[in-house]
Amino acid sequence: MEKDNLKIKNLKKEVILIFKKFGLKKSHALISSNALINAELVGAYGHGLSRLKMYCDRLKKKVINPKPKIKIRRISQSISLVDANDSIGFVAADIAIKQAIKNAKKTGIGMVAVKKSGHYGLSGYYAEQAVKKNLITMIYTNAPPAVAPHGSLKSLFGTNPICFGTPTGSKVPFILDTSISMINRGKIRFAEKNNQKIPVGVALDKFGKPTTNAKKALEGVQLPIANFKGSGLAWMVDILSGVLTGGNHAGRVKDPFDDFSGPQNIGHLFITFKTNLFVNNYNKRIKDNINKIKRLPKIKGVKEIVYPGQNKYKRFIMNSKKEIKISKIIKKDLELLKR
Amino acid sequence: MEKDNLKIKNLKKEVILIFKKFGLKKSHALISSNALINAELVGAYGHGLSRLKMYCDRLKKKVINPKPKIKIRRISQSISLVDANDSIGFVAADIAIKQAIKNAKKTGIGMVAVKKSGHYGLSGYYAEQAVKKNLITMIYTNAPPAVAPHGSLKSLFGTNPICFGTPTGSKVPFILDTSISMINRGKIRFAEKNNQKIPVGVALDKFGKPTTNAKKALEGVQLPIANFKGSGLAWMVDILSGVLTGGNHAGRVKDPFDDFSGPQNIGHLFITFKTNLFVNNYNKRIKDNINKIKRLPKIKGVKEIVYPGQNKYKRFIMNSKKEIKISKIIKKDLELLKR
Numbered sequence: 001m002e003k004d005n006l007k008i009k010n011l012k013k014e015v016i017l018i019f020k021k022f023g024l025k026k027s028h029a030l031i032s033s034n035a036l037i038n039a040e041l042v043g044a045y046g047h048g049l050s051r052l053k054m055y056c057d058r059l060k061k062k063v064i065n066p067k068p069k070i071k072i073r074r075i076s077q078s079i080s081l082v083d084a085n086d087s088i089g090f091v092a093a094d095i096a097i098k099q100a101i102k103n104a105k106k107t108g109i110g111m112v113a114v115k116k117s118g119h120y121g122l123s124g125y126y127a128e129q130a131v132k133k134n135l136i137t138m139i140y141t142n143a144p145p146a147v148a149p150h151g152s153l154k155s156l157f158g159t160n161p162i163c164f165g166t167p168t169g170s171k172v173p174f175i176l177d178t179s180i181s182m183i184n185r186g187k188i189r190f191a192e193k194n195n196q197k198i199p200v201g202v203a204l205d206k207f208g209k210p211t212t213n214a215k216k217a218l219e220g221v222q223l224p225i226a227n228f229k230g231s232g233l234a235w236m237v238d239i240l241s242g243v244l245t246g247g248n249h250a251g252r253v254k255d256p257f258d259d260f261s262g263p264q265n266i267g268h269l270f271i272t273f274k275t276n277l278f279v280n281n282y283n284k285r286i287k288d289n290i291n292k293i294k295r296l297p298k299i300k301g302v303k304e305i306v307y308p309g310q311n312k313y314k315r316f317i318m319n320s321k322k323e324i325k326i327s328k329i330i331k332k333d334l335e336l337l338k339r
Numbered sequence: 340m341e342k343d344n345l346k347i348k349n350l351k352k353e354v355i356l357i358f359k360k361f362g363l364k365k366s367h368a369l370i371s372s373n374a375l376i377n378a379e380l381v382g383a384y385g386h387g388l389s390r391l392k393m394y395c396d397r398l399k400k401k402v403i404n405p406k407p408k409i410k411i412r413r414i415s416q417s418i419s420l421v422d423a424n425d426s427i428g429f430v431a432a433d434i435a436i437k438q439a440i441k442n443a444k445k446t447g448i449g450m451v452a453v454k455k456s457g458h459y460g461l462s463g464y465y466a467e468q469a470v471k472k473n474l475i476t477m478i479y480t481n482a483p484p485a486v487a488p489h490g491s492l493k494s495l496f497g498t499n500p501i502c503f504g505t506p507t508g509s510k511v512p513f514i515l516d517t518s519i520s521m522i523n524r525g526k527i528r529f530a531e532k533n534n535q536k537i538p539v540g541v542a543l544d545k546f547g548k549p550t551t552n553a554k555k556a557l558e559g560v561q562l563p564i565a566n567f568k569g570s571g572l573a574w575m576v577d578i579l580s581g582v583l584t585g586g587n588h589a590g591r592v593k594d595p596f597d598d599f600s601g602p603q604n605i606g607h608l609f610i611t612f613k614t615n616l617f618v619n620n621y622n623k624r625i626k627d628n629i630n631k632i633k634r635l636p637k638i639k640g641v642k643e644i645v646y647p648g649q650n651k652y653k654r655f656i657m658n659s660k661k662e663i664k665i666s667k668i669i670k671k672d673l674e675l676l677k678r
Contacts, residue, residue, distance in 0.1 A: 076447050078417060081617045108415050111448055113617045136583070151644045152635040164575045174578070176571040208638075225565035232515040232647040235632070236503040239513070243625050244475070246618045250631035271610075278420045278452045279585045286582050292589040293574070296491040299547075305490040308571040 023066030046186020089120030175309030362405030385525020428459030514648030
């Protein structure tokens with residue numbers, strides 16, 4: 001993120017100006033712009049600029065609080081609660097991961113819950129912050145209804161990602177950031193916005209029929225991975241990030257694109273801990289772990305066994321040297337928002 | 340577990356005697372017998388009596404240490420490390436979950452790592468202990484190679500379960516205990532032992548071909564859920580329970596049935612925390628969460644949307660009133676072990 005080229009720098013500045021125009025203070029606009037541009041650079045376009053207009057619309061209608069009074073409550077040396085006062089999710093998550101890092105550095109383990117937050121983009125983006133400080137991290141957040149609980153005909157769980165990050169003893173962190181749905185909702189939104197089809201088997205329309213139409217999928221139900229297993233994992237994430245924290249849960253998180261009747265009150269949970277709690281050679285151990293796995297015999301056509309986060313890192317490095325490609329629709333968004 | 344009927348009580352006693360005969364002291368034999376019989380009662384037969392002979396064989400060959408000197412090291416008020424000294428896994432896990440409960444009660448959050456342990460049966464069995472003490476818990480353990488990392492042709496990850504438990508405000512706990520493979524290895528072992536077929540799509544033989552033959556599946560590769568997602572989750576569990584703890588990892592955990600060349604040195608990680616850290620009405624919130632989900636419209640033929648652990652609890656109550664059915668093969672095991 002440090003060595004952006006000029007064109008990316010200018011784009012970031014542009015997004016900062018837009019966020020400021022919609023009421024964010026400079027530091028919050030900077031955090032939010034960095035997160036959005038990072039999503040573009042790692043290739044997670046569904047969490048990138050395609051969401052900018054949505055954030056601005058919510059700020060305008062005050063269902064994101066542009067001037068939040070965010071409170072951090074100390075529960076113990078290890079544990080904190082952030083009441084984000086309906087801030088933009090990026091800012092709430094940034095404060096929370098920094099507090100979780102602080103707590104872990106002090107006591108070995110940090111746990112920070114967040115309530116009254118909103119969509120914060122990629123969990124992996126915050127995991128990276130902890131990993132850079134040589135901590136392991138586990139991050140949970142819920143999201144608007146997208147996935148039907150096993151046995152049910154109606155969406156209720158969000159795509160509720162499970163995120164895990166660890167240092168690897170190399171500069172490329174291990175960042176697993178996997179939604180519990182067959183496909184990320186952001187990818188379906190991106191497909192809808194760009195008139196693309198979605199794969200077979202990832203979603204049903206509102207009548208319960210399989211569909212490859214992104215719009216119909218958004219109106220319908222996304223399928224969880226591995227049936228009751230994925231459904232159970234999504235339920236776990238809803239409990240950890242919603243029930244536990246004081247955030248919304250059980251399908252009450254509003255869709256940020258469609259529902260402007262109030263704030264989302266999303267909950268997040270950040271757990272961080274030191275790598276050397278139980279062994280004094282963690283970096284050596286994890287290097288050995290990764291090397292052993294990379295050396296396994298490969299399926300025909302597979303060049304390299306990659307660990308989670310490796311491809312994203314590669315894309316980030318590559319894309320940071322280029323110009324960010326902006327679709328016509330998003331270009332139009334940017335023009336309208338700047339006016 | 341409290342109200343066992345006479346026949347189950349007698350079976351428990353029989354198993355205790357067998358474990359004692361193979362060198363375990365009385366308290367360890369009791370813990371181990373309880374865990375095995377519990378697996379039978381919840382219907383997890385692959386973790387029940389079908390494993391008794393294996394445990395005894397390993398005790399006899401001293402690759403399970405019958406008289407371990409288990410050490411608990413205090414890392415902080417919240418964090419402990421158990422060096423299980425190659426004890427039978429049940430005992431290591433029992434000590435660890437009790438320590439994790441103690442730590443969480445004292446500080447809000449407990450984290451206990453275990454190294455030099457062995458197969459401990461069902462993670463959910465230990466999760467239940469924490470939940471009964473009104474704590475939330477997350478449990479990770481690795482296991483012998485069974486699942487191929489994504490892109491690889493060779494098994495390396497265990498079926499590496501992810502376990503999560505929480506009180507529900509009712510007597511039936513929410514216990515998610517889900518392996519990262521399409522099917523539990525225990526179920527394949529059970530199928531092999533009883534000459535049953537396994538479902539299509541859960542395993543490949545050693546040549547990489549799909550198979551429904553349990554024996555061939557055990558020689559081959561089990562498939563992870565959701566391809567790279569499941570592979571990533573299995574990798575996470577290997578890191579949390581193996582790399583972090585000082586236990587074996589990266590495929591070095593020996594198969595308890597086939598490899599008597601040394602102890603398994605399995606690692607486990609137990610995380611526990613209070614439900615009321617961030618809200619003062621957790622039980623009300625989780626009840627509301629579960630009720631909301633249970634009231635969703637159901638798929639045709641589905642009578643009830645169940646939460647993880649509910650069916651297991653039902654089976655436990657039902658089976659506790661009956662006699663445990665013992666297959667011919669296991670009856671023979673019992674007879675031989677008693678001699």
